[in-house]
Amino acid sequence: MRAPDFWTGDGGGIAPILLSPIAALYAAATARRVARPGWRAPVPVICCGNATAGGAGKTTLALDLGRRLANRGIAVHFLTRGYGGTLKGPARVEPGKHDSETVGDEALLLAAERPTWIAADRAAGARAAIEAGAQAIIMDDGLQNPTLEKDLSFLTIDGSYGFGNNRVIPAGPLREPVAAAAGRSGAVVLIGKDECGALALLPPGLAVLRARTVPGPEAKQLVGQSVFAFCGIANPRKFFSTLSESGAIIAGRAPYADHYPFDAGDMRELLAEADRLRAIPVTTKKDFVRIPPAFRARVTVVTVGLEWEEPAMLEAILDPLAGRVPIPA
CATH class of the missing domain: 3.40.50 (Rossmann fold)
Known part of the structure; x- marks a missing residue:
């Protein structure tokens, strides 16, 4: 589906106002869901999430982080719901066997580089990945999914879109209020220039990493x-x-x-x-x-990748997690 036009702009107009009671119920339901405790994996779990419906560069970020951890000698596995696919999992994605109708397009991009797991139940997917040798798990999306505890969550923001009209679904594109998403995130990744003033809506003190999309x-x-x-x-x-x-x-x-x-x-x-x-x-x-x-x-x-303004800052954020990777017996 294409996002409605009123999801962008200043949040004014009759549609967002009429939909605000439903948006309040949606936000409350999300808050109750994310408050549930999840399973704590014995390996580091990193989540590339966002606050809005739709893409913000999460898969591009996940691929970049996967390469950085792999360069440290860590066996990285990706974990995703497989949006757009029919497979519920947990199952390992096999590019030669699965197609986008089965596992979704993002899973195929991830699986082309590293072992990738589809799982509607993220905790079950993490267990399967660990049994298969994962020393670290990178989640593509899942910031609002509570079944698996995260060691570090990146709040990904598309600088050209920001948070849309800053309203919650269906009045706007937000899956939850910005403050709630930011409160569960260890750092922000801003991709592109902050054209919509998104950073001004974040709590002070939250680390902001800046990157831009570059062609392959x-x-x-x-x-x-x-x-x-x-x-x-x-x-x-x-x-x-x-x-x-x-x-x-x-x-x-x-x-x-x-x-x-x-x-x-x-x-x-x-x-x-x-x-x-x-x-x-x-x-x-x-x-x-x-x-x-x-x-x-x-x-x-x-193809596209990320060029970081301060790559050393990103590596420093990853350092503590890399130090927690279990050493094989």
């Missing part, structure tokens, strides 16, 4: 090239901007709703438009796994 090495092949960009992510504008900033010439663009399931009809239309524009069809890696296999050879993928 394949973007160099598109410098000066005419491209037709399409994607179904939470903030398509960010992908289009990344392409443009990397030197590609965007001849056309097609934004879709987050996690949009491209079918053969969609792809024929998209490729026909790219041909009409004499442009290279380009999308994200997350979207690529949702494209029917028969059309993938025609599409160029541009």
